[in-house]
Amino acid sequence: MELSLSRRLRRTPFSPGVEAAGVKGYTVYNRMLLPTVFESVEADYRHLKTNVQIWDVAVERQVELRGPDAGRLLQILTPRDLRGMLPGQCYYIPVVDETGGMLNDPVALKLAEDRYWISIADSDLLLWVKALGHARQLEVSVEEPDVSPLAVQGPKADTLIARLFGDDAVALRFFRFGFFQWEGRELVVARSGYSRQGGFEIYVEGAELGMPLWDALMTAGADLGVRAGCPNLIERIEGGLLSYGNDMTRANTPFECGLGRFCNVETAIGCLGRDALMRVSMDGPIRQVRALDISGEPVGRCDREWPLWAGNTRVGQITSAAWSPDYQTNVAIGMVRLTHWDAGTELLVETQAGARTATVRGGFWI
Template identity: 45%
Template structure:
């Protein structure tokens, strides 16, 4: 068909912990983001749009990979690579920031999450930030350890996001400010819950910290969301 290209998935492309769940949910199209397969539509663009606008949707955004930076120089290193002032970034808070090269060109625009005094995640857009930061830190002799942790975000978006989150976690989620986060568990699944997301309709991101429990987390949220007519989204 004109305008369509078939390609073969290979082992070079990673599947998210939610991949099988998205297939069961009817994912029709995918894109490649951070070397990972990410769904881009389910019922079609218009139907997916109205599901997001009117109810609540669950998004596989595991391709939003994390770059973890720890060590005695972690804070200074993260400040070094971004043009944003992080002096007021609290533990338990995230900030949108630009990572720039030596000429001011944009390499990536992650959310920077601060988990400790010298413990950060860069929740990245689509580029090889892990390799770039490792090379930079090594070449300049920074005392940091940089890795990609077993962390995969799942987003809850749409006007009914808060009632669903209250059902899942309780009243404390109402107190999370935008871009702030809290470590918790849901039915034994380790998570970080952050008030954020890829849409303007408001919502939360659940940072799954154990990829082996991806199917369980997806199914738990979808079951709780039935009363709000939850749909998969992208």
């Protein structure tokens, strides 16, 4: 099976570098190509945990809010209280609809008092935000800027970033960003990324700087074992990094996704889904994301829901799974009902490799 490419699937400013590095697989994410594997999922995983990788994550498209009401519009989108957010900070924000259902789980960057970027996961958000701004008659411009993130991830990321952007970039605290000069251009560099190995995301404005920056990072990191990489399935499951569209959808509230700590329903005045989430907050969720071990040999690709059973009763589903070389088990993320989500509970899961025992864990592996 192959992916049929067309102009509807947009390339990125870093696509030539990805292709030259020998990418072996893609997925479609926000109508763009996201690399999924270079050498192999397990080899990429091992390299990510020991070296440093450059990731083309231009698929993390930005929704820019600019104008006097930019902050007000952002608060309408999320139940997280944004009043304490300062320029230079990144906030992980659940974005919900009027029922409290998850529409996206982006990272918001506050560039100035009247300007924000929302770095989105894989779901349409631009038109939803534009419509809300128009319907509320807010003084705000909502557009997709020409901004493409490039991630530097892994335990040697600090060393590589220092070589291009200096020690001040390395001194950034987690979920903070700054403006740094490179080749006469000012770039946003944030200490963030979709891995538990540590690293940075560089927000590249305009396509012309894409490959020069990619090549400069590759050259500067040659002695560090740098190579092209991508978000790794095994590592993200171990670290409990949820994937919108896989582990959560609009059918789930933030509380079901284990994101209750990002919901300040009493103080997030103006959030569209606030009333619905207040009810969920008081009653508590009846199902929630859990980490699980699946017994036996590697179970293979989880490209559909795998039902979880307690006897003859369905009590949830596995949504992501992979064999972990470090933990020598099949690591998994699933949505499990309240009655069966306690650590140590044994359930039966229907996988494509047959029925297996799935044991609920008390937390994620990393």
